[in-house]
Amino acid sequence: MRDASLPEYAAPPSQLLSPTYTAIPRTHEYRLALNPRLRPNQPLCSFVKQTKSGYLSLRLVDQDDQVALPVYGLGASVQGMVEINKTEGITSVEVQVEGILKLEELAKDGTSTHKLFSNKSMLWIKDRIQDAPCPNSLRFGFPLPTTYSDGDHTYFLPPSFEAHLSGLPGFRAHVSYSVNVVVVKPNDVSNRVKSTFFRKDDWTVSTPFLYLPRTRPSVPIPASLVATTSSGGFAEMLSWMLFSSITMTNRRGIRDLVVKLYIPTTRIFCTRQPIPFHLSFHSNPESMRAFSPLAPLADLIAPKRQATRIQLMRQITVDVRNAVIFGTKADIWRVDCIGEGVFRNSGNGPDWQAFSGDIFISDEVTVGGFRASGFSVRDYLVLTMTPPDLSKSPFKELRMVVPIRLATDRWNNDGGGFGAYGPPSISSSEELAAAPELSYTP
Numbered sequence: 001m002r003d004a005s006l007p008e009y010a011a012p013p014s015q016l017l018s019p020t021y022t023a024i025p026r027t028h029e030y031r032l033a034l035n036p037r038l039r040p041n042q043p044l045c046s047f048v049k050q051t052k053s054g055y056l057s058l059r060l061v062d063q064d065d066q067v068a069l070p071v072y073g074l075g076a077s078v079q080g081m082v083e084i085n086k087t088e089g090i091t092s093v094e095v096q097v098e099g100i101l102k103l104e105e106l107a108k109d110g111t112s113t114h115k116l117f118s119n120k121s122m123l124w125i126k127d128r129i130q131d132a133p134c135p136n137s138l139r140f141g142f143p144l145p146t147t148y149s150d151g152d153h154t155y156f157l158p159p160s161f162e163a164h165l166s167g168l169p170g171f172r173a174h175v176s177y178s179v180n181v182v183v184v185k186p187n188d189v190s191n192r193v194k195s196t197f198f199r200k201d202d203w204t205v206s207t208p209f210l211y212l213p214r215t216r217p218s219v220p221i222p223a224s225l226v227a228t229t230s231s232g233g234f235a236e237m238l239s240w241m242l243f244s245s246i247t248m249t250n251r252r253g254i255r256d257l258v259v260k261l262y263i264p265t266t267r268i269f270c271t272r273q274p275i276p277f278h279l280s281f282h283s284n285p286e287s288m289r290a291f292s293p294l295a296p297l298a299d300l301i302a303p304k305r306q307a308t309r310i311q312l313m314r315q316i317t318v319d320v321r322n323a324v325i326f327g328t329k330a331d332i333w334r335v336d337c338i339g340e341g342v343f344r345n346s347g348n349g350p351d352w353q354a355f356s357g358d359i360f361i362s363d364e365v366t367v368g369g370f371r372a373s374g375f376s377v378r379d380y381l382v383l384t385m386t387p388p389d390l391s392k393s394p395f396k397e398l399r400m401v402v403p404i405r406l407a408t409d410r411w412n413n414d415g416g417g418f419g420a421y422g423p424p425s426i427s428s429s430e431e432l433a434a435a436p437e438l439s440y441t442p
Contacts, residue, residue, distance in 0.1 A: 074213035106170035110320035227347035274358035312339030368406035
């Protein structure tokens with residue numbers, strides 16, 4: 001049998017060749033993910049802190065231009081250089097990166113300080129044998145931990161945060177992070193007569209920095225619900241969670257009022273986006289007419305004037321001593337309104353009335369809720385109906401509280417601007433039942 005000659009391979013058509021790489025997607029392309037460290041044309045800036053003499057500088061790299069303080073996210077690395085203009089007589093150079101949580105109860109003499117982490121490194125020490133001079137520039141890098149332990153529990157590293165409650169009892173709470181550099185320059189004076197801290201002939205420079213781990217919802221905001229006559233209110237969907245309550249009547253001859261509040265099932269929202277909601281009231285026609293003066297007012301500029309409001313509230317709790325008095329924890333807390341809802345009419349019938357709306361979050365809110373040792377920040381939606389004169393009102397007061405969580409970034413479907421993700425800062429099973437978890441990004 002003769003050997004058959006193998007056929008020659010034809011050159012592949014041009015459309016099957018590998019496309020030319022481009023850093024920016026073309027019109028027919030889209031990103032699946034993007035590593036922020038590899039963004040094209042992104043300028044790399046430095047944050048510099050210098051001593052008054054100008055002899056010592058701390059330079060932290062990979063910072064945005066003109067930042068007031070350095071900023072780091074989840075799993076980031078504090079990288080930089082110690083720059084020394086005058087190296088004569090230096091015997092050692094040390095850098096330290098640390099995080100501290102300090103809680104103080106006013107008028108109760110209760111104070112607790114938790115060192116979240118402390119990393120030190122001796123960048124250079126004088127060799128007495130070789131007697132080489134100190135370099136003018138010394139590099140360093142410290143990866144930030146993602147968790148810490150206080151001996152009893154392990155927590156995710158809390159973001160930079162500060163809060164206080166004036167009055168008695170009151171509290172101060174501070175989560176702070178810093179980078180500190182010490183350059184030792186001994187002189188002829190005995191160390192015993194010098195300060196036990198920084199000697200006046202040593203050089204020191206330090207700066208606080210912000211730890212702000214970025215988060216985002218794992219799913220987008222769902223499509224809005226629609227109120228229809230056939231449904232007698234909003235047609236329910238799995239993407240919207242229903243919270244219902246009954247407002248008791250305060251007058252004979254009318255029935256109780258059924259209140260239904262719908263919010264997205266995830267209960268996780270970006271601080272830079274309004275929180276959507278739907279709200280409906282149900283009873284017989286006579287009760288609905290009696291409810292009319294208490295109903296939300298659409299597009300009201302001054303919501304404080306109306307009886308029915310929905311607000312975003314933040315509770316900050318401090319427990320320095322972990323004390324229990326008569327079976328109740330003796331912690332201190334403050335509650336602040338950080339968002340207010342605006343209503344829109346969505347429909348009505350003889351026995352129902354429906355509203356939709358958005359809760360607009362204050363620009364001052366930059367971080368979501370978290371827990372640390374004896375310190376917690378939690379966010380809630382609070383729906384209230386407060387009659388101006390309860391004795392004359394046809395219905396009693398209403399108060400519904402729904403825990404939610406806030407994320408720093410919007411949901412997106414292409415991964416643009418995000419790197420690796422980690423676990424949530426608060427257990428979803430504890431705070432929000434089976435709600436999806438937050439996604440983290442450095």
